[in-house]
Amino acid sequence: MLAARPSSPLDALWQTSVVVWVLLAGEGLAAILALAPSGDGNRWIHFGVGSLAIQWILLTTLGSLYVLRRPISAWRPASVAYVALILLVLSTWLVFGLSTWLLADLWPMDRVERLRWLGRLTALALTVGALGLAAFQNHWRTRQLAVRVAQSELEALQARIRPHFLFNTLNTGAALVHQRPEEAERLLLDLSDLFRAALAGPREISLADELSLVRRYLEIEGLRFGDRLRVTWSLPEALPAIAVPALSVQPLVENAIRHGVEPAASGGDVSVEVVEADGVVQITVGNTLPATPVRPTAGHQVGLSSVRARVQAMTQGRGSVETQAKDGRYTAILRLPMP
Known part of the structure; x- marks a missing residue:
């Protein structure tokens, strides 16, 4: 980690x-x-x-x-x-x-005049430097306050996401506990791992750990949807050694299932792809769009906004999260610069 x-x-x-x-x-x-x-x-x-x-x-x-x-x-x-x-x-x-x-x-210049000029320039440099440092100190304090405010907003966004995810998972567990108790036990173990990561608060984890959490989440949803959920992974042999905000890819996968698989009677396909090129790691989560368009819910926007804000905060604006719908497929693309 x-x-x-x-x-x-x-x-x-x-x-x-x-x-x-x-x-x-x-x-x-x-x-x-x-x-x-x-x-x-x-x-x-x-x-x-x-x-x-x-x-x-x-x-x-x-x-x-x-x-x-x-x-x-x-x-x-x-x-x-x-x-x-x-x-x-x-x-x-x-x-x-x-x-x-x-x-x-x-x-x-003679020696005396040179020393006089040196003294004047030194005093000028100290005066200007002190004023500049005072201005920079105010800038730094303002920036720190802005980061703290943004962090508080991110925590509030995460707090709004967790109940929805918890309720869905518990409903799935309740449906399995009598018919398939072994799978219900596995679901609760996966849920424990996910919430241990969520309740730890805003932080960074390795990409490998984040994708491990995504796999646990997909196992939970696989128990819920069965054959209706079809997942495709496309990962390099060695994952890039890069940090990502905890639970940043998982909400993108959750949106893909919620808006691409759940509304369709026949289910849908979800893909997770990781590519590294030109010093940028690109994580793409895609899903097939249902035949009948589904209006995005508030939960969709909250989850996407949380991921986008945390990525920008972690990378100081160099990272991004973009979405697009094209040719019957919806994709969310998360880009992170290599350290």
Whole structure:
């Protein structure tokens, strides 16, 4: 069983929107410095030079954080903030040192003037860095609160799904207990495994464990529908070593049976396929559509919404759940990026 992967404040730094805003903030700082009353000469030149220097400082700082992301990813957010501030100051010194060396002929300075400029730039870097860290801390806290709210919503969705599944299974068990007691016992054991996974709360498990739960669920429904339920598996020899939200594939299979097999007098076919390609694992659950269209129920939408929300939360928006009905067949496709 796989543990959930912890999130780090550094994860937000690699998002495109954050990088763009950092670069725009650098341009804004360059504009402020160019328009300062103490500035002399051509302000466009001041802006261009300041913009070039600031962007190099910011990109060097972000690049250093990216290189150090693995050793510091487990640190407390406050410690990561101090490291980022230190890297910002070091990047400022590095860019200033290279500038004075490469432009020694165009920008001659004695030792005292060089130290004065270094002190000014250090104070500016500390001030801007402190303001940036304060803004980023607020962003991180807001993001954590949003994750907690989303987690609460997911738990509420799961709570609405479990009673429906429990009632259906108990009804099946009640029908079997006198006529086929051995199968009723097996049903209760499978139900125990499924609810042990469900009641453990939102977490991640391996794909192999999730498909094992799906098999138990299909065994339960097989006792209920008999020959009316026809299941086809298409799995690779070795399942991808990837984590999935617990009970994420099972609701898709439950929907396939509920809306594709149960309404049809002759039953229907359900297929489960796993394919890995181009760094993406695709899990496809399909079912034949009954001849008479069945209007989707609220339970169908709740289960699908829960799976979609949990997949997006686990993969930070990189995973997806899509559905389509075509050529008399309904399919649900779950895509997860490989770690």
